[in-house]
Amino acid sequence: PDRARISTAKRRLGVMGGTFDPIHHGHLVAASEVAAQFHLDEVVFVPTGQPWQKTDRRVSPAEDRYLMTVIATAENPQFSVSRIDIDRGGPTYTTDTLRDLHALNPDTDLFFITGADALGQILTWRYTEELFSLAHFIGVTRPGHHLIDPGLPEGGVSLVEVPALAISSTDCRARVAAGDPVWYLVPDGVVRYIDKRELYRGE
Numbered sequence: 211p212d213r214a215r216i217s218t219a220k221r222r223l224g225v226m227g228g229t230f231d232p233i234h235h236g237h238l239v240a241a242s243e244v245a246a247q248f249h250l251d252e253v254v255f256v257p258t259g260q261p262w263q264k265t266d267r268r269v270s271p272a273e274d275r276y277l278m279t280v281i282a283t284a285e286n287p288q289f290s291v292s293r294i295d296i297d298r299g300g301p302t303y304t305t306d307t308l309r310d311l312h313a314l315n316p317d318t319d320l321f322f323i324t325g326a327d328a329l330g331q332i333l334t335w336r337y338t339e340e341l342f343s344l345a346h347f348i349g350v351t352r353p354g355h356h357l358i359d360p361g362l363p364e365g366g367v368s369l370v371e372v373p374a375l376a377i378s379s380t381d382c383r384a385r386v387a388a389g390d391p392v393w394y395l396v397p398d399g400v401v402r403y404i405d406k407r408e409l410y411r412g413e
């Protein structure tokens with residue numbers, strides 16, 4: 211298996227899972243930085259179905275989150291968007307995402323990109339051992355979130371420092387609700403889409 215992993219013939223696909231409610235420049239910079247450092251051929255953004263970890267708040271309709279992700283990534287030939295988690299229905303489990311992506315992408319190594327905050331919760335996910343056999347995990351650090359080693363398996367996880375971007379979807383939603391601008395925190399097309407669909411206004 212190690213020999214196969216380092217074969218130059220294998221495609222290297224980054225996987226950026228997220229709620230993307232909304233997608234913002236933190237996500238995009240993280241994907242771009244990891245793609246460069248890990249020589250990825252492509253990064254696929256995978257908006258979640260109904261996220262089980264966020265049942266404490268209303269999540270925007272999947273189609274809105276999907277379209278914002280498409281708008282934000284459309285110009286980058288290295289970026290694409292997958293509907294697999296949305297179309298599967300129900301809560302999203304990362305094992306399902308990675309299994310489906312393997313089935314759709316033979317001869318491809320997967321690199322799952324996740325914020326260090328989310329990586330810290332990784333052991334609360336289901337089937338953790340299987341997860342690490344399905345993909346290499348890359349934790350990106352951002353301001354205010356420090357990775358506390360939760361006993362992650364050695365060699366299965368890399369950490370990458372992304373240029374400091376104190377942007378979160380939570381803050382973007384709060385800004386829209388308060389009437390504050392989100393220009394330059396999210397791509398221009400996403401600002402306009404949020405306005406057109408009147409997202410986040412009542413929060």
Ligand code: ATP
Binds near residue numbers: 227230350352
């Ligand atoms: P929320 O505030 O609603 O939790 P979020 O900004 O964390 O949203 P998600 O869609 O939950 O966005 O994040 C998708 C992935 O991107 C997660 O792995 C998350 O850790 C990571 N991420 C989020 N914001 C940043 C950022 N500014 N820089 C790097 N990675 C980020």
Ligand code: MG
């Ligand atoms: Mg988050």
